[in-house]
Amino acid sequence: MSTLLTILAQAPPAAPAPAPGAGIIQFVPFILIFIIMYFLLFRPQKKRQQEQQRLVSALKTGDKVVTSAGIHGLIANVKDTTIMLKVADNVKLEVEKSAVTNVLKES
Numbered sequence: 001m002s003t004l005l006t007i008l009a010q011a012p013p014a015a016p017a018p019a020p021g022a023g024i025i026q027f028v029p030f031i032l033i034f035i036i037m038y039f040l041l042f043r044p045q046k047k048r049q050q051e052q053q054r055l056v057s058a059l060k061t062g063d064k065v066v067t068s069a070g071i072h073g074l075i076a077n078v079k080d081t082t083i084m085l086k087v088a089d090n091v092k093l094e095v096e097k098s099a100v101t102n103v104l105k106e107s
Contacts, residue, residue: 056097059083064104067095072104 059065063075065085076092077084083100085093 052098052101055103056100059097059100059103065100066102066104067099068101069099071095 059075059078061075061078064072065075065083066072067085071085071087071093073085073087073093075083076086078097082094082096085095087093
């Protein structure tokens with residue numbers, strides 16, 4: 001009987017019951033990380049994609065452009081998904097519209 005009492009005396013105390021709402025507090029850091037990632041990663045990328053889409057849809061004959069490969073040229077013809085880019089006299093290249101990264105402004 002005395003060994004049973006010593007075993008019971010050495011048992012750890014019962015854990016207190018968790019407070020209501022304590023589980024939500026554990027998820028707050030994850031929620032904050034997701035919000036920060038949205039504003040630092042996802043939102044700017046979406047804005048860049050929308051700006052590129054506007055640029056591609058506004059291409060017209062006569063625009064001076066720069067492609068993603070660094071080729072400078074003058075748009076000679078606009079098709080559905082491609083453009084004819086005049087890079088020199090009697091030299092025309094057909095490139096995808098999505099390859100255009102910049103439209104140069106006339107000064």
